[in-house]
Amino acid sequence: MFQYVVKRVLSIIGMLILISVSVFALFFAVPADPARLTCGKNCTPAIIEANRHALGYDKPIVVQYFDFMKGLVSERDFPDDPVIAKNSPQSITHCPAPCLGYSATQGQLVSTMIKQAFPITASIAVGAFVLWLVGGIGIGVLSALKRGSILERGLVGASLVAYSLPTFFIGLLLLDIVSIKYGLAPPAGYTPFVDDPVAWAKGMILPWITLAMVFAALYVRLTRANMLETLSEDYIRTARAKGVPEWAVIVRHAMRAALTPIVTIAGLDLGGVLAGAAITETVFNLNGIGKTGVYAIQQLDLPVIVAVVLLSAFVIVLFNFLVDLLYAFLDPRVTL
Amino acid sequence: MSEQARHLLEVDDLEVHFPTADGLVRAVDGLTFSLEPGRTLGIVGESGSGKSVTSQAILGLHRGTPAKVSGRIRFDGVELLDLPIKDLRRLRGNDISMIFQDPLSALHPYYSVGKQIAEAYRVHHSVSRRQALARAEEMLELVGIPNAGRRVHEYPHQFSGGMRQRAMIAMALVNDPRLLIADEPTTALDVTVQAQILELMKKLQREFGSAIIIITHDLGVVADIADDVLVMYAGHAVEQGAVNEVFYQPDMPYTWGLLSSMPRIGSPRGQRLATIAGSPPSLIRPPSGCRFHPRCAYRGLVEGDACVTTPPRLVAGGADHRARCHLEPGARERVRLQLSTIDSVGER
Amino acid sequence: MTEPLLRVTGLRKHFPTKGGLLSRNRSVVKAVDGVSLEVAGGETVGLVGESGCGKSTTGRTMLRALEPTSGRIEFDGRDITGVGREELRKLRREMQMIFQDPFSSLNPRHTVGTILAAPFEIQGIKAPNGVKAAVRDLLSRVGLSPEHYNRYPHEFSGGQRQRIGIARALAVQPRLIVCDEPVSALDVSIQAEIINLLQDIQAETGIAYVFVAHDLSVVRHISDRVAVMYLGKVMESATSDELYERPLHPYTNALLSAAPLPDPVQQRAREKIVLQGDLPSPSDPPSGCVFRTRCPMAQQVCAEVTPAYAEHSPGHWVACHFPEDEQLAA
Structure with a gap:
């Protein structure tokens, strides 16, 4: 019985990790650009790039994934950029652990939304x-x-x-x-x-x-x-x-x-x-x-x-x- | 026993018919028999002869189904067929109880064996759960289940086949019934376990004095345990009488066929077994006249076409022996002498 | 003695019981645990025992319908224990099987004609007058009417289906048929017909049978020799008459005594040995003699030493430390 529960809990954790990996992989396989959606009609490549950076989408997928996983156990800041943090600290959103991330479209912490x-x-x-x-x-x-x-x-x-x-x-x-x-x-x-x-x-x-x-x-x-x-x-x-x-x-x-x-x-x-x-x-x-x-x-x-x-x-x-x-x-x- | 010994059970012209898409199935069709207190009646017959349907009809288990039951079933003078269900329920499991062929499917898989026995007791006695469970444990001990105190809490799947049937017997006897109906109680069991169960039933009958109806296709089981035998064919009795009468002076061709088609451990080896030609009749359109006539090898010995046109009646051949056949007694005697089964009677 | 048709030596068939990935206590069920047996051409050997004794598994394993765990199987003097699939397919012409429930082994969508024609095609057997004529001939040999050719299995009664099963086995003209409880599901009158049919076929063709059944009287009736099995092992074997008249093993004795005779006076008069308890688990058989936990004569030595399966008198083999004497058994 105890053995069974331990086994099942471990397999649940494994499964969740697998799912999170697949979601990340699928997301980046989709031929749409989330950064492009952040600004309206009058967009310049420069703004898109800046937003991409602010959202963290310019980092490699693997890094993004590990940032996300790290957030589950420790706090994060959005955007995670020391330059912005220094220049305009009011635009930084602090996300306490367990941090599920920050929704730029909603301007809210994901955990708050959930x-x-x-x-x-x-x-x-x-x-x-x-x-x-x-x-x-x-x-x-x-x-x-x-x-x-x-x-x-x-x-x-x-x-x-x-x-x-x-x-x-x-x-x-x-x-x-x-x-x-x-x-x-x-x-x-x-x-x-x-x-x-x-x-x-x-x-x-x-x-x-x-x-x-x-x-x-x-x-x-x-x-x-x-x-x-x-x-x-x-x-x-x-x-x-x-x-x-x-x-x-x-x-x-x-x-x-x-x-x-x-x-x-x-x-x-x-x-x-x-x-x-x-x-x-x-x-x-x-x-x-x-x-x-x-x-x-x-x-x-x-x-x-x-x-x-x-x-x-x-x-x-x-x-x-x-x-x-x-x-x-x-x-x-x-x-x- | 007094001269006017009252029958414990009297079944009179019982009919159990099931409407189906193909027509009315006459599973039991004009069955008459009676049973005295403390005696054991063996009902034998092949599949589809109506023997199990009969046992269920006695307990009124066809109520609420489309089956049509008619005739008379009197238990201790009380007519069961039109007894209000409330009163019938007071008899079920209390005065008349039943055990079934496959104890695994006959026991509820989700309740412990003890709880199921206790339930049978509590339905008819106002006692606490604890008292009923103690009674269940006592019964398990009585039927020879070791470690009854522990096993009373176990579930049917944790029991072996023989133990399960013992538990079924414990449940059937928990209210000290006057009649126990055992429907193929040993068919699903191995032969050494069958021997245990038959011994147990005999021992308990001596202790409790219940009358027993044992339904089986195995003539060996009947020979072992029954006082009286009823041979069923196509929904009614074709022969009935005391066990020695039916086994040693069988009086009609179907019984002859049954007895001589069994290979016997004691008889000489290698000879061909007697068979009964053809296959069991349709119960929707049973054969005219004698229901056994299409398969009967002795029809030629009867003059005229009585076998095809006139249903034979159950006629007494001896003091305690009746058979349904158009053959003259003399002709029957001659056939019996030819049959190997009768040889053993000569030796006796 | 001439070379037997089939000889199995030390046959074992162990089934692993399923255990999870992490469960340590995996065990094996020793369904067949060291069976040695010979079947001569044209004879019938009965395998008898209670459920779980391994008689069916033995029957299947000796045809290599199941792969033996160890042991040796020789057919017609040739070791077939390790032969490959193609060879095995050819061997199926020599060795066939019939089952307790023929209905589940008959394809419900095929007519009897198609079912019985299949062995001819698979084995490439030439029928001089055509396959159809051969199938009709088979049908009449097993007591069915040639008109049954176009019917489907569900249109037949239990006894007739068993006849179809027998016809299918006979199609390839085998020299051995393993009959696995062929009459257990049938009513007595039908059972007698099937037994007679099997005997007629044997008289006609000289085929050999291994007859697996739990009914002692049926086994005795049809078999020349009988082997009694218990928990995967043969306890005793002898010719039918010898075994039933002079049983040496306490288990054989108990089995014989437990089978009720259809004769009220004899049945009630005879002394019965009622075994106590249940069959032990085949995954954890008792030490020493496997029967000792239920044996009325068990002694200390029975728990310590496995009794050898030895010839007690000519042709009469028994595995028991205390085989019952002739005087005692009489």
């Missing part, structure tokens, strides 16, 4: 997760138990429709009809939970529904299939033969077995949306991790891209790891 964006994404993700888990599993179990009924066909059909609709379409539909046309829900917006939980929930309700609908549909199908399979297992017959009441057969015996594999998928999906729900965030104009990442890519904002990709990757591998641990805990047949 700190602002992550709670938004986390709010969307966690709320939607609860919604889709409860809805998806509830409807899935119900449709398995009512197999062959009109209710089942309706539920399965509806989930199929929801599953086939693209996220942005659901989002826009909700925004347009529910919020704007009939005013049934407030437009999406982020209020920190600690400031005003009610406003937080109100502002999040549409993104939650949007994101949850897509996932819930998948969970309905998964849960239904798992439940049907489990209900035909011999041990369900054993439970009934023991005289166990039907509700307990379903909850203690069938659901216990049918839902355990879903834990894995749920954990991975939660990790996935925590890493950024780009489409939902964009539709509802919420500055979460996903939208920040999309914008950074449009702007060729390397420090932000690297940070977002690394954060996303970290969240995903972390959840992968947690799910494996949880699964070993839930399924006695699995040993680590």
Whole structure:
């Protein structure tokens, strides 16, 4: 067990290093010049070069990479140029460790941006997760138990429709009809939970529904299939033969077995949306991790891209790891 | 036993039919038998004869499925087929319990063996979890599982096949049932483990006095453990009676075929085995008349076409012996004398 | 004695158990651990034992369907332990195999005709009247109708599928067939038909069988000689009648006593030896004699010294420190 955890942690670290290298390599392979984007139409090569220097893009990639890695453990200054530091110290931004870099386009430290964006994404993700888990599993179990009924066909059909609709379409539909046309829900917006939980929930309700609908549909199908399979297992017959009441057969015996594999998928999906729900965030104009990442890519904002990709990757591998641990805990047949 | 010994279990004209896309599958079709307290009935038959379906019908396990069950099943005078599910549940696992062929799939993989036995106990007794678990441990010890105190916390996958079946038996007997139904309890086990399990069942029957229905395709198992035998073919009984009657005076061609197609350790080697021509009949459109007639080698001994047109009834051939066949008793006697299985009767 | 058709000497097949990169305690499962066996032309040798005793692995390894870890396999006087793929393909004409579940070894998309024609093409066997006629002939030899030519495997019952499996093995006119639990999944009446068929084919062609099964009465019925296996080793071997009438090894005795006889009076009257406990793990077999942990006669020496597999009386081999005397076994 301990050996397993050490092994996994080491492999996560290795993977993150590998990802950071690839992001750097990919970034410089793109035939676009980030320095060129820093000034508008009236650009001279001299300004571009000066900006390139100020941004640090004139250094070799390897040096840039090691500067970035060093920043994770020690502080950095932007721009990192003793001449500028001496002439105009007010234009220097200090970046305390762990330093993820400085976004020239945003004029902000990347860590500040992430700190602002992550709670938004986390709010969307966690709320939607609860919604889709409860809805998806509830409807899935119900449709398995009512197999062959009109209710089942309706539920399965509806989930199929929801599953086939693209996220942005659901989002826009909700925004347009529910919020704007009939005013049934407030437009999406982020209020920190600690400031005003009610406003937080109100502002999040549409993104939650949007994101949850897509996932819930998948969970309905998964849960239904798992439940049907489990209900035909011999041990369900054993439970009934023991005289166990039907509700307990379903909850203690069938659901216990049918839902355990879903834990894995749920954990991975939660990790996935925590890493950024780009489409939902964009539709509802919420500055979460996903939208920040999309914008950074449009702007060729390397420090932000690297940070977002690394954060996303970290969240995903972390959840992968947690799910494996949880699964070993839930399924006695699995040993680590 | 008193003269008016009440049957513990009476099954009367039981039918279990499953609607399918191809038509109605008559898995059990007019089965009648009874069982006395403390006795062991062996139900034998090949795959698809309806023996497992019968055992599940007794516990009402077809309820809530599309299967159509009709006829009468009386347990200790109580009609089970139209008993409210609440009352039936009080019988399940308490008065009538069951063990299954494959103990690995019949035990829940996510709960410890002890918890599963304790659950069977707690469903019918208001005791604390701890008391129930202590009872489970006691039962594991009773069925011969070493280190029961430790193993009670282990999971089914940590048990060997034989140990799992012991645990299943412990679970089935935890409420001291009056009837134990064992559906192919040793089929998945090795022969030395099978011997252990059969010995255990016999020992526990002596202690608990439960009646047992053992369902199997292995005539050796029946010969070992059963008092009475019921031979099933195509959904109903073709022969039934006391074990010695059926083994030494088998009274109809299917039983003859079953008994003589088995290679025996004691019989001379090298001779050809008797076979039963053809294959098991369709349960959707069973053969007319006697269901065994398309495979029967002795049809020619019956005058006319009774075998094809008229279903034979179960007719008593001895005090404790009935068979379903149009053959005259004299003709049956002559065939029996020809068959090698009967030779051993002569020696006896 | 003439040269046997197949002779295996000291055959071993060890499977490494999977262990992670960092896990130190890698172990091997000794599925077959030093089996020596001879099969004469035209005879049937039964391999019997309980699950996990290595009987199937032995059957497969001696055809080189599995690569032996060590040991020597001779076919028709020739060492085939190390022959290459091309040679092995040629050897398949001589040695074939049939399985417990023929359905999983029959391609569901091919008709029976195609399945049975394949061996002719692969082995380049000439059929004087054409492959199609040869296949029809095969079908009728195994008791199927030539009209079955265009049907698919799923249209057949379990017994008929086993007949197809036998026909496929027979197509190349082999001299040896390893039958791996060929009747275990079948109902008794069907089982009897398949056993009769195998015996008829043997009487007709003089083929040799290695018959792997767990059912003692079936093995006795069909085999000339029987080897009893336990935890990868042969415990005892003798002619069928000798083995069943005068078993020397306590394990053979226990096996025989455990198999229930379909005769109520005999079955209830006889004395039964019920073995205690379970099969030990084949990755960690007991020291000395592998059977000692369950043996009713085990002594101190059984844990210390591995009993030699030796000829106790002519043709009757046993690996036991205390083989039961004839008087005792009677």
